[in-house]
Amino acid sequence: MLDELVELSAAPSRRRAVHAEYATPRRAVAHWVLLVAVLGVLTLALGLQTISSSVGEPGTVEPEAAVPVPAPSGGGAVIVRDGDHLAGVALPERTVALTFDDGPDPVWTAKVLEVLAREHVPATFFVVGSRAVEDPALIRKIVAGGHEVGDHTWSHADLATVPSWRANLELSLGQLGLAGSAGVSTSLLRPPYSSSPRALDAAQLRAVERATDAGYLVVLTDRDSEDWRRPGVEQIVANGGPTGTDGEVVLLHDGGGDRAETVAALPGLIEKYRAAGYRFTTVSDGLGLAGGANRPAETLPSLQGRVLGVAVHASSWLVVVMAWSMLIFGALTMIRTVMVVALARRHVRVSARRVAGPESLPPVSVLVPAYNESVGIERSVRSLVASNYPDLEVIVIDDGSTDGTGDVVESLGLAGVRLVRQANAGKAAALRAGTAAASHDVLVMLDGDTVFEPDTIRLLVQALRDPAVGAVSGNTKVGNRAGLLGRWQHLEYVSGFNLDRRLQDLLGCITTVPGAAGAFRRQAVEEAGGLSSETLAEDTDLTMAILRAGYTVVHEERARAWTEAPGSVNDLWRQRYRWSYGTMQSMWKHRRAVLDSTTSGRRLGWIGIPYLVFFQVLMPLVAPAIDLFALYGLLTGNAGPVLAVWLGFAVLQMAVTAYGLHLDGETLRPMWSQPLQQVFYRQLIYLVVIQSIASAVAGVRLPWHKLHRSGEVVVRA
Template structure:
């Protein structure tokens, strides 16, 4: 344990034991002394929780007080969840136990835990439901409770209501009980307080710590305690795992006062409303429904149906539209064998991440498909993924609300053995056994992967349920309705226009998506084939036989604002090893820098360079003019920033020794590789010249020569 504490960087241990036999008092004392010594040696603390009642008998306070660092007095649960309804921490009970525990002790050694939660007792139930303060408010609002009070002598609020013909009694602790108890704790000079339990508390307690002992509330504090804010906290009302959603929020009000005994009192005059999930379908104590998600699947669904038929059990199958479209015969078999079907969307997306229009499209398309296959509609819906079925944020209520607006009953679950993770059949069965008391709807899967473990576990789950006296029933039974009530047969051929339109739109979308996928696959395949062909052709490229060629050549370039580079370009041309006559024609296309001056300076030194000027009309017009001025039949094109190597001109025009050659493509390389774009361009040039044009040469199908470095016969373009 010490090693675990070190790994967690914990400061110590809190021990909370229950139902310890007082006969072991000496053994417990010896153990705690030894445990505390080990913790203290490691510079850690031990706190011991103390529960009022007979459970105190095992604690030897006199022996332990010198060793235990803190006692935590759990001064709540006066009436536990297994008792008959009553107060959770009445004034006489709280103050009596506070006095008993702290009397003749070092009060600074005591931490007093104050409650802030509630219990909802249902008549006839074995155990109350632990609820939060917001849930107590929601239930009072739902039941239209007129008022609730916090008054003496108990100073504990409570109310009762009726739901589904069952009587409920609710007791809860709020900021008023908290302040009354906090004052007593401070008067007793205890070492501190704790709050049980975080997440269920009346959040006003966090604004109450500075309230004075006489409870004189200033104008700033009073509204914080009296106004009950309807926040985004999601509450639950009712029993069962089939829910409806109400996103209504509104503030409530309570009036706080001080009575004649100087204790705080309160009257709840309006209860706040929180976003609420209203639950139904709890069914009888021994009724349980089995549901399957993600199907149908041609391998696993038939095996599951066979098992259910053997055990004479009916289940609910929440179908994915895309799977139902592929295997309509399985959908019909599910319905024909007496099972119920539900909507599980078309493509199984996480609806919390989808636009509302997308959610409606998913549900409507699946509904239309199921109607077409079975002749029945379905009112059952289960959203994919646990994020949707256990909402903790307002945004996660949206899919449920949309489904509700479309007329669906949202089916959740509380028994989830997580068979999708394939933990093994034994673990799946064990988890169902452990969670059976938590709910009445079991979630399993008949598709979405290898479901062999689910198939293996299902007969054992059914045997276990029957052995404990459970009845496996359809969801309609839990709801107290009929199969036709949750899966109404279609009347004639009537279908709503909106569903037909959205279903048709979804199918068009589906077809387009399938086409695009097919197009992408075919296009990728063609690109791969083309690349392989080009590589093969390029590998067979052979240079032409070198023959002497020294005919006159006209070299031409268009220049616009190329003053920084054009001198170097011309110098590279002048150093060529080409033995034939050549001229260099430069068309200055209206440059605004010193391009023309640079060229004129070069022309004075080399008569082969000729400069012509024109207004800016673009590169194409500049080269057209250069062609008109050319004196020779072989034309070489280059850009003003293209630097020829000494043998470039000779290698470029040599193929013209063959009279059938009309144009020659040069091989350009990127000179400046300092930027990412330049490196990408270099890769493009490498592929274009070393692969594409060599391959095209083999098939004599070059259609383009680069303007940066190329040559052609003037006669071919005149």
């Protein structure tokens, strides 16, 4: 499909209408569906990562002091529903169930299982679902070892403090985690941050009631080893050991942190219970539950659990990739910003040296391609005639206009101005016709809506004194800045396009001499193959071809040209859509520049094109995800860091803009609109690029977009 990007042929047989190149494009919606789907997947991934993130470190967060309420009747540690009230069921005398929370952990759970196997002791493991799907083999090993598993929620959430919908989700996902990892379901639940029935407060009791209503046996504790405090091996044994002959449910941990003390204390604890004549059992076996608490999961929950496991792994990978992408692009943006600012002043000195010394005033042919430019063509042509350049011919190429553009030019009757009429064939064809009609070897090209200052041409051609220079880029200025959209584009031209060209000039890799203002050596244009209709960005295509022909391209910021920027969002979208699409066509067409032997060709292939790929293709693709991650940070308790980063970049961007305005001799007054530019305008441009990329990959043939003109170009001193 990519080869089709450069096949926008100018052959008449392919043009089905007189103004086909200016027609409205076929609109495609598939890529917008794809974009929404991708952002939806990212949102789901972030949501899954959020709910999979443990609340604090499991097993290390001590519950806040609360006012206890009367414990369920019966006094046992296992809470069940008995009619309309709760009852506590105890294990039989001299029966002990060792229970482990917060796993599985690949290190500590494995070590606990080794001790239990050596001592021939069964146990009950209350498993965090999100950890279970990360290590399903370990869950299967627990079950295969004769142990049983219980639900410890999906993310170790405090069921007493989360909303009811979140509590239900925690329990359901916890079950799916077990079903997907080991193919089992469980009727046992231990709420995180719980201890004995006597320590329940009102909120915890309500959470226990909801769990028993859902059919769970809620397993609390008789003996808390407090191993999560890491008090030392002897203290863990003392805390968890027997004090009489009552049945005991003992709380230990195999996850949530360093459990070396737990593993070391386990043999001593087992020995202490054996010495007291206790029998080791699982919770369900101690209660005499027929068939136990674990049963094979049904087919659908097992499948759902496996899908959930895949989604957790994929979302984790995706979040990591996006985090690294943000880091990489953030670093590249910072490097680019530093280089642009650091080298801009140097470019001022380099550019000044180019125009120093005796002037070179060769004869110049000015080419003005025009299609339906009747609104602004008179002002444009008069600005050229008013130039202080001594030997100048102006050639206006009317590309099949239907609004009387050619008639306007003829009616002016200006000396040195020639009109060439042709059937509509596109801007590149118009420039080819103008080049053929030109009398001189220095060509200056500008759009039909552009106004030159009196010394613009004189300044443009000075750099061509160096025979190695094939083209010179002028400084394009926005002439219609009255509205907010105009101000945003003005700031973009100053701090983006023109500062970028200064940097690219010093690096020898200017990729675009803008159609609004450029001077060319005819020989360089001919050696580059002339103006091509194979792309929609004929200016970028020609510039790259001139570089590959062995010439250098430079930027002259004093040669100012005032152009009319799009005055509506729709026109801006259409303009940037064409620019972005044409730039990608040009990059693909000149992709073999990496193999060019000329210095300028290598700079294009090794610096210029990668620069465009990173900052005009990949960056817009990543930008919506970056914004989504930033919004995610704001909504998940990371507002401080997110706002700090955003404000840091905003301040940096404003400083760069102010510097660019200073270099261009512009007032700082429009900068008040820049914060709004970051919120709205940047997103719009990114979406345009995304649409262009999708169209390019899909092989959509994009026609030329003719923009509306108002003629409201103000030349500012």
